[in-house]
Amino acid sequence: MTIRLYDSKSAQLREFVPLVAGQVGMYVCGPTVQSSPHIGHLRSALVYDHLRRWLTHEGFAVTLVRNVTDIDDKVLENARAAGVEQWWALAYRMEREFTDAYSALRIQPPTYEPRATACIPDMIELVRLLMKRGHAYAIPGSNGNVYFDTASWSSYGELTNQTVMVMPQIEQLDDGAPGKRDPRDFALWKAHKPEEPESASWDTSWGRGRPGWHIECSAMATKYLGTTFDIHGGGLDLRFPHHENELAQSAAAGHDFAQLWLHNGLVAVGDQKMSKSLGNSLYAAQLLESARAIVVRYFLGSAHYRSQLEFHPTALAEAKSAFERIETFLARAARVGGPLKSGKVTNEFRDAMNDDMSIPTALAALHDTVRSGNALFDAGNDKGGLTNARTALAMLDVLGLNPYAPEWAGTSSEGAATRAALDSLVTRLLASRAHAREQKDFVTSDRIRDDFASAGIIVEDTPQGAHWSIDGE
RNA sequence: GGUGGAUUGGCCGAGAGGCGAGGCAGCGGCCUGCAAAGCCGUCCACACCGGUUCGAAUCCGGUAUCCACCUCCA
Numbered sequence: 001m002t003i004r005l006y007d008s009k010s011a012q013l014r015e016f017v018p019l020v021a022g023q024v025g026m027y028v029c030g031p032t033v034q035s036s037p038h039i040g041h042l043r044s045a046l047v048y049d050h051l052r053r054w055l056t057h058e059g060f061a062v063t064l065v066r067n068v069t070d071i072d073d074k075v076l077e078n079a080r081a082a083g084v085e086q087w088w089a090l091a092y093r094m095e096r097e098f099t100d101a102y103s104a105l106r107i108q109p110p111t112y113e114p115r116a117t118a119c120i121p122d123m124i125e126l127v128r129l130l131m132k133r134g135h136a137y138a139i140p141g142s143n144g145n146v147y148f149d150t151a152s153w154s155s156y157g158e159l160t161n162q163t164v165m166v167m168p169q170i171e172q173l174d175d176g177a178p179g180k181r182d183p184r185d186f187a188l189w190k191a192h193k194p195e196e197p198e199s200a201s202w203d204t205s206w207g208r209g210r211p212g213w214h215i216e217c218s219a220m221a222t223k224y225l226g227t228t229f230d231i232h233g234g235g236l237d238l239r240f241p242h243h244e245n246e247l248a249q250s251a252a253a254g255h256d257f258a259q260l261w262l263h264n265g266l267v268a269v270g271d272q273k274m275s276k277s278l279g280n281s282l283y284a285a286q287l288l289e290s291a292r293a294i295v296v297r298y299f300l301g302s303a304h305y306r307s308q309l310e311f312h313p314t315a316l317a318e319a320k321s322a323f324e325r326i327e328t329f330l331a332r333a334a335r336v337g338g339p340l341k342s343g344k345v346t347n348e349f350r351d352a353m354n355d356d357m358s359i360p361t362a363l364a365a366l367h368d369t370v371r372s373g374n375a376l377f378d379a380g381n382d383k384g385g386l387t388n389a390r391t392a393l394a395m396l397d398v399l400g401l402n403p404y405a406p407e408w409a410g411t412s413s414e415g416a417a418t419r420a421a422l423d424s425l426v427t428r429l430l431a432s433r434a435h436a437r438e439q440k441d442f443v444t445s446d447r448i449r450d451d452f453a454s455a456g457i458i459v460e461d462t463p464q465g466a467h468w469s470i471d472g473e
Numbered sequence: 474g475g476u477g478g479a480u481u482g483g484c485c486g487a488g489a490g491g492c493g494a495g496g497c498a499g500c501g502g503c504c505u506g507c508a509a510a511g512c513c514g515u516c517c518a519c520a521c522c523g524g525u526u527c528g529a530a531u532c533c534g535g536u537a538u539c540c541a542c543c544u545c546c547a
Contacts (some may be wrong), residue, residue, distance in 0.1 A: 011477085031547070044547035074545065161476055162543075213545090235547030240476085242546090265478095268540080286507070302496080303486065308478085308540070310485070318485065318497045325496080360487045364495035365476055371495095378504090381476095442506055449508080460509050462540065 003058065003354045005231075006306060008239065009159050009247075013356060018230050019259065023061045025225040026052065029217060029234035029242070029259065030066040030113070033094035034074040037101045037284040039300070039311060040267045040274055044235045046297065047264040047305040047357075049107040049400060051233070054353050057345075057398050058435025065224045066110040068095050069216055071117050076200055080315040087200055088117070101284035104293045105300075106400050106407045112224055116216040120202050123211045123219040126253060127188045127204075135252040136188055139179035144191030148245065150184040153252045159261065160240045176344030186245050214245040222255060232258030239263055265308045274311075282311060291316040294408060298323040298401055301359050322367075326392065327403055329370045333389030335467065336382050340404065342397050343390030353398065366395045426457065430466050433459075 003016040018024050028048045031041055048064070055062050070091035079087035081321040094283040095115075102109075116123075127146055130136035135152045139145040150156045157163055191209045192201035201208050221229065227250075234243060236350035243261065251259040287296055299319035334340055345353075346369065374389030397404035429448055436444040449459045456471045 008477095029547075034544085034545090038547085040547045042547085047547090060475075072545095133484080157476095160542080163475090236478095237542065237546055240542055241544090264547070266541070274546095306478090307486085315485070316496080321498090324498045325510095332510085337521080360496095361494070364487070367495055371512085374512090378512055417517070437506080446507075458509075461505070 003055075004356055005260055005262060006356050008263045011060060011161075014260065016230075016260065018060065019228060022059065024055050024231065025229035026064045026231040026233065027060060027217070027221040027225055027229060028064065028066040028110070028232075029238055030068050031094075031098055032074060033091045033098065034072065034078050035094060035096075037098045038274065039282045039284065039287055040235065041098065041298045042107075042296075043100060043107060043267050043309060045107050046105060046266050046300050048233050048262075049303070050359065050398075051231075051262075051357055052108065053398055053400060054357065055110040055328060060407070062111070063225065064110040065112050065114065065221065067217060067220045068098075068113055068115045069213075070095065070115050070407050072213060072214075073302075076196055081448065087197060092263055097284075101288070103283075104288055105297045106293070108125060108400075114220045114224060116211065116220070119216065119220050119223060120211065122223050124144055124189075124202070124204050125248070126215060126219050126222070129208075129253050130188065130249060133252065133254070133292040135249075136191075137181070138206045142179060142191050142207070144189060144204065144209035145179070145187065146186040146189035146206060147180055148188050148214075148249055148252070149181065149247065150186075151182050153248055155251060156184065156248050157244065159244045160249050161232075162240065162244070163391045168235065176367070186214065186241065188215050188249065201294055214242055214249065216307065217242075217246050218250040218253070218257075221257070222250065227254075227258035229258060229263060231260045233262040233264070236263045264305045265303070267309045267311055269311045294401060294403060295320045295323050301361065301399060301401075304360055305357055323401070326366070326370055326396070326401075329374055330389060330392065330403065332470065333373070333386055334404075335464070336377065337389070340386070340389055340393055342393040342402070343387065345394045346391060349395050349398075362395065362399070366392060366399075369395070417455055426452070426468050430468065431460065434466065 004013045005016050006012070007014045026048070028045075029047075031037065045066070048066070052062050052064050075091050076087050079085050079090040082090070085093075127136060130148065131138070131146070134148055135149050135200075135275070137149055139147070166213070169177060188211070189204065189206070189209050190212055191207055192198075196210075201210050206339050221232070232243070243263075247261075267274055267282075269282060274280050274282060289295075291299070295316060296319075299316055302319060302322075345431070346365055348365040348368070349362045352358040352365060355361070369388050369392045373385050373392065376382075376388060377385035393402055393404070397405060400407070402408065429452075433445045433448040436442075436448070452459050452468065458471050459466055459468050
């Protein structure tokens with residue numbers, strides 16, 4: 001049994017072989033906490049949550065590091081634009097929004113979540129190493145601008161197959177960066193500017209300043225996972241320049257770095273990538289108001305991770321119908337067999353997950369299990385139906401979609417008490433409805449059902465009697 | 474211009490040189506007092522033009538359209 005994953009760097013499916021048997025070191029580019037999380041951030045985080053869960057399910061000890069970039073041009077810019085909030089306050093406020101959104105979707109916390117600002121010494125050390133090895137240079141008289149010397153690194157461009165870099169407007173690029181030797185050179189360290197807060201700068205031997213964009217990921221990945229590790233993940237839009245530069249500076253520092261580069265597809269709204277300038281951003285908060293979190297999670301996982309995922313107006317409603325089909329089956333099984341325990345996933349499911357995490361195919365296996373499970377119950381084969389339910393639960397566990405798992409359990413004791421009180425009342429009314437039905441008094445029985453419906457309670461008759469559920473739960 | 478990717482049935486979305494993924498929506502049937510849920514059936518698709526092949530939606534060549542990155546982006 002092997003797991004195959006698509007490696008962006010070699011542009012092919014590769015068998016996953018961990019550096020250390022049974023262990024996986026995985027670095028995922030987290031957000032720059034400059035503004036609120038949107039649907040794309042959630043999808044990306046979910047992709048690596050799926051991978052982490054699957055690897056764990058297959059017996060690997062996974063160390064997942066996902067960074068928080070809390071010092072960056074945009075963070076300073078957005079804080080300055082708002083004018084009333086310190087940059088570090090903005091960053092932390094946004095970080096908490098991200099954490100909340102991830103939690104809502106039951107994206108498991110990473111093993112560790114380093115902040116860039118907490119790893120400044122590691123970045124300084126890396127820049128120093130690159131200068132020492134002749135792959136970085138400080139701009140004389142700039143009081144701290146340091147650039148990566150791409151001309152000194154012949155492999156530059158290896159990640160994205162960029163052999164010749166055409167830079168048509170040199171003057172524009174040089175505008176904010178006088179002294180750069182090559183337009184491709186990128187900032188490792190940015191000299192402190194008088195208009196920027198003193199708190200956003202750190203002392204170094206080449207001048208006071210702050211880190212450039214890419215250096216934080218190289219430093220944090222290496223700090224926590226070592227100079228070589230198994231998997232590096234991130235959004236497709238980060239491939240260039242971010243990951244290209246990250247790879248260049250790490251490799252030039254003498255590190256083997258990531259063995260496998262994974263890139264997840266983006267979310268499109270109306271065939272286009274979501275972006276602020278188009279005004280089609282869909283924020284996590286809006287998404288979570290539009291549907292139950294578990295339905296959002298189902299939706300975001302419904303396309304292959306490398307495909308672009310289309311968000312369209314009825315997408316969540318469709319996901320809701322599809323997911324509730326599964327939930328209805330589980331509820332049916334629970335009525336027959338009591339609380340259910342997870343069994344084992346099917347071979348079809350396992351093969352799909354091993355094949356570059358083909359979750360759409362895995363979902364097909366899940367739906368097949370649900371359909372045949374329903375058919376077994378219909379045929380009176382409760383034992384068979386329950387087996388299918390346990391199998392379905394195992395698959396749902398892997399996908400983080402098991403509604404009975406502790407991670408999705410309601411934690412409020414008040415909720416449980418309310419539920420019990422409601423159940424007592426509903427059960428009593430259902431008894432009188434059953435009596436009316438026995439008397440063929442369908443006017444009364446339908447009125448009771450309609451009353452429930454208008455209260456958001458759905459009543460369904462089965463051979464074993466009526467049962468109720470709350471709509472949308 | 475450079476580098477990648479895509480084009481599948483009403484919609485979403487997999488897969489793949491011959492054996493109809495899956496979901497949603499629709500339609501028909503079974504079940505039901507009526508519903509709901511469920512099951513069965515139905516809707517037999519793969520941009521276009523050539524080529525290879527016994528056979529192509531799947532491989533090759535070309536065309537068209539679209540998307541992403543090359544500036545900050547998950």
